[in-house]
Amino acid sequence: MERYSGFGLLKHSFAYHENWQRVWRNPKPKKKYDVIIIGGGGHGLATAYYLAKEHGITNVAVIEKGYLGGGNTARNTTIVRSNYLWDEAAHLYEHAMKLWEGLSQDLNYNVMFSQRGVLNLGHTLQDMRDIERRVNANRLNGIDGEVLDAKQVQEIVPHMDCSQNRRYPVMGASWQPRGGVARHDAVAWGYARGADSYGVDLIQQCEVTDMVIEDGAIVGVKTNRHGIIKANRVGCVTAGNSGVMAKMAGFEMPLESHPLQALVSEPIKPILDTVVMSNHVHGYVSQSDKGDLVIGAGIDGYNGYGQRGSYHTIEHTLQAIVELFPIFSRVRMNRQWGGIVDTTHDACPIISDTPVENLFFNCGWGTGGFKATPGSGHVFAATLAKGEAHALAKPFSMFRFHDGALVDEHGAAGVAH
Ligand code: FAD
Ligand code: PYC
Numbered sequence: 001m002e003r004y005s006g007f008g009l010l011k012h013s014f015a016y017h018e019n020w021q022r023v024w025r026n027p028k029p030k031k032k033y034d035v036i037i038i039g040g041g042g043h044g045l046a047t048a049y050y051l052a053k054e055h056g057i058t059n060v061a062v063i064e065k066g067y068l069g070g071g072n073t074a075r076n077t078t079i080v081r082s083n084y085l086w087d088e089a090a091h092l093y094e095h096a097m098k099l100w101e102g103l104s105q106d107l108n109y110n111v112m113f114s115q116r117g118v119l120n121l122g123h124t125l126q127d128m129r130d131i132e133r134r135v136n137a138n139r140l141n142g143i144d145g146e147v148l149d150a151k152q153v154q155e156i157v158p159h160m161d162c163s164q165n166r167r168y169p170v171m172g173a174s175w176q177p178r179g180g181v182a183r184h185d186a187v188a189w190g191y192a193r194g195a196d197s198y199g200v201d202l203i204q205q206c207e208v209t210d211m212v213i214e215d216g217a218i219v220g221v222k223t224n225r226h227g228i229i230k231a232n233r234v235g236c237v238t239a240g241n242s243g244v245m246a247k248m249a250g251f252e253m254p255l256e257s258h259p260l261q262a263l264v265s266e267p268i269k270p271i272l273d274t275v276v277m278s279n280h281v282h283g284y285v286s287q288s289d290k291g292d293l294v295i296g297a298g299i300d301g302y303n304g305y306g307q308r309g310s311y312h313t314i315e316h317t318l319q320a321i322v323e324l325f326p327i328f329s330r331v332r333m334n335r336q337w338g339g340i341v342d343t344t345h346d347a348c349p350i351i352s353d354t355p356v357e358n359l360f361f362n363c364g365w366g367t368g369g370f371k372a373t374p375g376s377g378h379v380f381a382a383t384l385a386k387g388e389a390h391a392l393a394k395p396f397s398m399f400r401f402h403d404g405a406l407v408d409e410h411g412a413a414g415v416a417h
Helices: 006-013 042-055 087-107 125-140 150-156 184-197 242-248 311-324 370-386
Strands: 032-038 060-063 118-122 146-149 172-176 201-203 208-214 217-223 227-236 256-265 275-278 283-287 293-299 333-343 350-353 359-363
Touching: 032 042, 032 217, 042 060, 042 184, 042 370, 060 227, 087 125, 087 184, 087 370, 118 125, 118 150, 125 146, 125 172, 146 150, 150 172, 184 201, 184 370, 208 227, 208 242, 227 242, 227 370, 242 256, 242 359, 256 311, 275 311, 283 311, 293 311, 293 333, 350 370, 359 370
Parallel strands: 032 060, 032 227, 060 201, 118 275, 227 359
Antiparallel strands: 118 172, 146 172, 208 217, 217 227, 256 293, 256 333, 275 283, 283 293, 350 359
16 A cells, blocks of 8 residues: 555655545444444554454444544653563563564554663662562563662663762662653554554544443443444543543442643753653653653642643652753753543552443553553453453452452552552
8 A cells, every 4th residue: 555655655755745645534433333442542542453453353433532542642751661560460561561562563653662771760778679579570570670779770871860969869770671662643543544454433523422321231322423323342441531431331430530740841962862760759751752851750639630730740840850860950841731540549450341231441540551552452352352351451350449459559650649
């Protein structure tokens, strides 16, 4: 196809950006689908792609209230790593990491996955004990990781202040060399194009306003633009809005929605070629290929759905960054934004059946779901195809909050929440 070829790219570079082909169709929805996915973020699109590719289920619609990938997928800071403490989480995120490593080839779309390494800094003796425990657990699970001392950290990040007379001196770090960043939009677009090429209908600007439930089973969804669309099975993948969606179906989802902010600086020359995160001083930073410093921190403490966040949180974040990198103190910030993240009480996701038959939820990724996008889509597709949880999804049932089998990943979440 011309749109995939180098020749197409060359031709369009001389064509004043006119008459470009659409990368996916803009179909009118059918009356009924085998599967409806609510939410066209990275996770929803990946689910649709793997449903078609791995399970041959192509009579699928993704229904998105805005535009594809315009939610948290567009708003996140793209850090990818799999260094989680407990086996259940580590296996899930490592499954995603392995898919990341072949994703550009699989989708034939450059998602700019850059394995530049991720440092999680330790500033106290207890931080270092936790880091050692987590890295040891990772290595037992076959996940790459090293414990570095302050000198080794300084070698990797020469511009960071690793002197020991600071308020929070850098004592060391965990280092995951296979971690890194990816291009968020490209991930959504690559999965969207892939799903569309298998015949999945991507329905944009269409909000699901209610669930149609008969005799305890979901039979369709009500939308604001196309009325009722029927389905045998529905997967809800609406990060930031999952509590509202669960209420539509008549039950409570055990999570809270919070704003999470990020910001980028003006572009500067290459200065930071890895990812630095510090849970302790509440700041993390990487540098985009364009040169911006990409910065963020913990959630805003209150519940809400406004995609912005409060000033004091972002001020605190910048204090932390300047504490780590005094050299950045005069860099100007260009843009700031917020997304809404659904957080659970054990900082782990929910990939689950629900009290409503044939209705499944994939949510609760909190501050850290971008890194999981391929793995989440892969296991959720299997869950929807078979009607029962994929082995990697089983520990993440919503019912664990009733039976107490939590998987506490607050320490590895990387961003306080
Ligand atoms: P989304 O991309 O939000 O997709 C959900 C979609 O559902 C949206 O497009 C929305 O419009 C749609 N929707 C909602 N309600 C309805 C409805 N009623 N009808 C139809 N459609 C609906 N994670 C990391 O791993 N690394 C990071 O560095 C990182 N940084 C972050 C920084 C910030 C500032 C934020 C906000 C998040 C960050 N995250 C990070 C978390 C990550 O962004 C999310 O966990 C992940 O993107 C969730 O993906 P998704 O596809 O489920 O959600
Ligand atoms: O989960 O690694 C993460 C993360 C980094 C920034 C936001 N979340």
